[in-house]
Amino acid sequence: MSINELLESIYQQAALQLGRGEVAQYIPALAEVDANQFGITICDIQGNVHSVGDAQTPFSIQSISKVYSLTLAMQNLGNKVWQRVGMEPSGLPFNSLIQLEQEQGLPRNPFINAGALVVADMIESSYATPSLAIKNFVRTLAANPEIQIDSKVAQSEYDHRARNAAAAYLMKSFGNFNNEVEDVLMNYFSTCAIKMSCVDLAKSFSYLANKGQCVFSNKRILPEQQARQINALMATSGLYDEAGKFAFEVGFPGKSGVGGGIIAIVPGVLSICVWSPALNKTGNSYVGIEALKLLSSHIDWSVY
Template identity: 50%
Template sequence: MQNLMPAASASALPAILDQIHTDAQALFGQGRVASYIPALAEVPPRQFGIAVALVDGSTFSVGDAHTSFSLQSITKLFAFVLALKSVGDELWQRVGREPSGAAFNSMVQLETEKGIPRNPFINAGALVITDILTTRYAHLDYALLGALRRLTDDPELSWNARIARSERDTAHRNMAMAYFMKSYGNFVNDPELVLDNYCRQCATEMSCAQLAQATMFLANNGRDLRRDGSPDEQFLAADDARRVNALMLTCGAYDAAGDFAYRIGLPVKTGVGGGIVAIAPGIGTVAVWAPELDAKGNSVLGAFALEQLVLRTGWNHGQA
């Protein structure tokens, strides 16, 4: 695929990223690290990294871009893609494609909508996706890790067992959602097993640099850029990549998705670990991380950095 960003703009990226990184420092202290998962509450708050990967194979980074962090809800994106590859449009019989307008862990809509979650990126929808994959794979945790290791070219990529246990021990609301959906016939497996898989999935750790690389297929018509010398891989059909991006744009930032679309204008997926990944189709990917969150559960510095980046590059217009 042709890179839509002129070489001159690419050469300006290091200075742009440095300036954004400097400007964002003033926002430290305006958010708080996630505290409802005890292990995440211990993360030092004053950290911030940005990584950019372009479809021509070039990469740029600044700050703590090579520090691993807990992906949390960003893993919902990869699980959703794996389910889409596995069962195709059958998936939409069990989960919707609409913004929820409610908090990521809300149960309110499940009763009025008969146990069908609004989209795959809220917790209820992600649990259904994990249930689908638990049926499909005897060892889902390793199936998902295998895909992520290939996308990042890192055979050592894994989840953090301590964070997974901390999350599992406090997953009471998620467990309630699972049983509630099971009462409507929209849950097949034992909720305990699905929650085990889900919490290990959410505890997967990556750096910004790895996350930008892992999502390159969404900027590149479904093709993963291989950096180990092997041929590029058609990881996802081009039409499916476009649809995934559309869902990220409308549903990827919890109940702040509309605000993100207005301010940033790119498909994004956020996580309460402080990470955000954004896709600029035909151009590249951006991963940001800063663990201090706003009231909606999105990274304060990360959202600022993405907004500044699109203002300075015009990537939200499809061109620089």
Template identity: 50%
Template sequence: MPNFQAILNTIYNDTVKATDKGNVATYIPELAHIDKNNFGMHLKTIDGKVYGIGNYNTKFSIQSISKVLALSKAMSLIGNDIWKRVDVEPSGHPFNQLALLEINDGIPRNPLINAGAIVIADILVSNLENPKADFLNYVRELTGDQSIQFNEKVAHSERETGFRNFAAANLLKSFKNLNNPVDEVLDFYFHQCAIEMTCSQLSKSFFFLANKGKCVLNKTRLTKTQAKRINAIMLTCGFYDEAGEFAFEVGLPGKSGVGGGIVALLPDHFVITTWAPGLNKKGNSKLGMFALEQFTTKTNLSIF
């Protein structure tokens, strides 16, 4: 067993001195003023040990990381019926491109690109009694932490400026792949993305995916097979147009968000979360990717 805390300390020191920290996302105005000097890293092993460094207890906007949690909830609700409405292939394109949606007659390439995540949101709106409250509660239960909240300002900010998501939702609607009204689905979706969590909370919330479907409270959330499949989707589709690069450099299933977070995991071993708000050109956390590459190189722990 490697000395995880020592490794995190070394990576922290190497990471914070980087001069090029990428750029904070500006297309959601509320996220534009986050200080890109923030850096946190948190590891939770399958036997329950935790390790942290830097700002791992600071809340940030989880954004697209929420897509994995939403997918897990949809899978627990309707199972394989999901795959009638969304595919599981990498998109081979930037995260916001609508062209493939047109080519594929309204079937999004996978549930982790925006169009696919909007279909998943539609499924949750159809199948949850109080969609926003129920989903927030699900995330709290996964994490064992009742303090998790939506940031309403961020949700509102996305509603005012998320024109591409309105475009995608309307296009899905035109292909009859959205059952609820656009505004209702996107209200849910913008709230889902606007959940705020810390690195520590995110490691806990994804624990069930490293643990054959059982969450931190030892409750079964998904079957082993379902957990395995979500991990497969994260590996092939979790990083927009950089999924191959992340698999190649890091070698773990994971998911990034434009808030600067990344959660990655090695099944049966650990969950690891980083937060560094500066993004690279493809929209993934620049220092987060660097730190995770260092981690799998130094520990020699990856799925490959």
């Protein structure tokens, strides 16, 4: 069976789950998205791209953007990043404040909201216009100069910022936040509101499948060890409260977003993006998870 035939077969099987789950409701701009969309893209480390379904449709990448921000922070600060954010699974909801208070403003990992906000604070200190820096970085990784930030989604998230603001101010009270909270929040939401397709995302994550080197620009994005570190964090903390189950059932490092996208990495082989906007109870794409489970079961690629 060719890769295109395999993708088509997985698409047809997973698409039977369309109609289950619901789109994110707490961000009004995301609540308007058509739930019955579904796309898959695979990009191997030779640069070959295979897609099926709505793989060319741009969508809000949301928390997937946390990987780009962490990558830029690691480029600028190296291991100093880990002085301000941990590398352990949290075991609590991604927007929890309880653990943050108990652990004196040190977030467990960079993929929960508090950790991503600390990383955004690091980015704020490194660039005059942080959201532009990340947008340009992503355009380079994806080899697509047309990628944009959806200002409507960014503003919608900013208008409902109370809980993220609470986390940021709590960290500031413990001395783990250096810039103006409102400035960091706006740049953070702008980064989450970047719109990309499955094709863009799979291509842009090629560096994590290729030992830190971007397949399309041939530029070294990170040293091989740091690329491995990000993959490890994605494996332990990348899918909200479903990271353990995802590792058990799928076996790839991954990062999801409430826009319905999931990126997954098979180190040394390829990157995968699945997208369908309706979410399960843990905030991950219902159909996307099904597609990745099917893909893993068809081809023995689990890193475990």
